[in-house]
Amino acid sequence: MNHPLPLAPPDASHGAISEAQLLDTQRAFDSVAPDYDGPRGNNELIQRMRAQLWDTVQRELPAGSRLLDLGCGTGLDAIEFARRGYGVLATDWSPQMVERTRARAAASALASQVATAHLGVQQLDRLSGEFDGIYSNFGPLNCAPDLATVARECARLLRPGGKLVFSVIGRLCPWELGHYAMRGRFRRAAVRWARKPMAVGMNRHVIWTRYYLPREFHGAFAAHFALASYRALSLFLPPPYLVEFYRRHERYCERLGRLDDRLGGWPFLRDMGDHFLIVMQRR
Structure with missing residues (x-):
């Protein structure tokens, strides 16, 4: 069921993440x-939030589907989906994270179901093939x-009717506002x-990050994807930090x-919470 959402594409006039900043993040x-x-x-x-994405993907896509993982980290999500009967291509901008995923798949005897690629979300044009679903946590x-x-x-790589399931860091986190405001750290x-x-x-490094409201995020995808649903993650619960x-x-x-659920x-x-979990379907 589609939910109406006012579209507000992100304002690119305030500066994109540069190549140097991407390397900082890597x-x-x-x-x-x-x-x-x-x-x-x-x-x-984090485990609680992670499980919500797992269960959402399982509701949206049948076992046996081919999934693309954007930003796989150490492979915890990819391995779980392999255990649930999916095939996964796990990608990440960090080569060390990709290596951890590859080793985890081998140790779990799931290497035949989990392929890996050192690939950032800004490099998807290097991929070919067709996927049933794409997720990012x-x-x-x-x-x-x-x-x-x-x-x-994503629209190029996804079959018609395929699903995106993304966990995204949101703009409006009441816990964070309260936590820092009570300490006088208003900035x-x-x-x-x-x-x-x-x-x-x-870890003495820098990750360059942009934050989104759900309508801003979907606005960037609306030409190719219909909104299926979205929900807050860690709204009543405190954020993982x-x-x-x-x-x-x-x-x-x-x-x-339980209130979150x-x-x-x-x-x-x-529209609030530390993250939001959004599901979109390819038109």
Whole structure:
């Protein structure tokens, strides 16, 4: 079922992510590849969000479908989908992340179902073939220099009627606004509202990131893809970087998680949250 959404394409006049910034981002993820599937990149809150994408892909696409993973990280998603009966081409801009994925597939005896390629989201024109679905988890598309180009390439690679399932870092995260405002860090609280790429520190490196409202994000894809659904992720629950709060108040946060599950797809509420999970179908 399609949901109406006012279209507002991202404003490119505020600067695209440059080639030098892309290399900064690559170095940042290379630097954390050895331990990124540990607490740094896979704590309890991340695992909960990860499972929501898994289940959404499984609802949208039957087992046996061929999937393209944009920004595969260390391969946790690709391996899970292989276990669920999918074939996956796992891609990432970080060569170290791709190597971790390749090793994980071999160790899981799933190498026949998980192929890998060192490829950034800005390089999809180098791919050929046809996929049933394309997914991306935890914001690789926030690092794309040009979403409209990504959308065009996704449409080329996806069969008619195929699905996109993307987890994207959103603009409006109430937890983040409150967390930094209460500490008097008002400039940090407003980072997500910047219209230009923002430098996000990781492991003494920088990831260049742009943030989106759902309508801005879909606006870049609307020429090729109809909106099927979207929902908030980590709206009532704290974002993953506040996992220590979650651990101190786990029973309370579990109740917040149930609110996320129940209300995260409601109008207005679904426009907020640390991430949003959006499903689009090729026209």
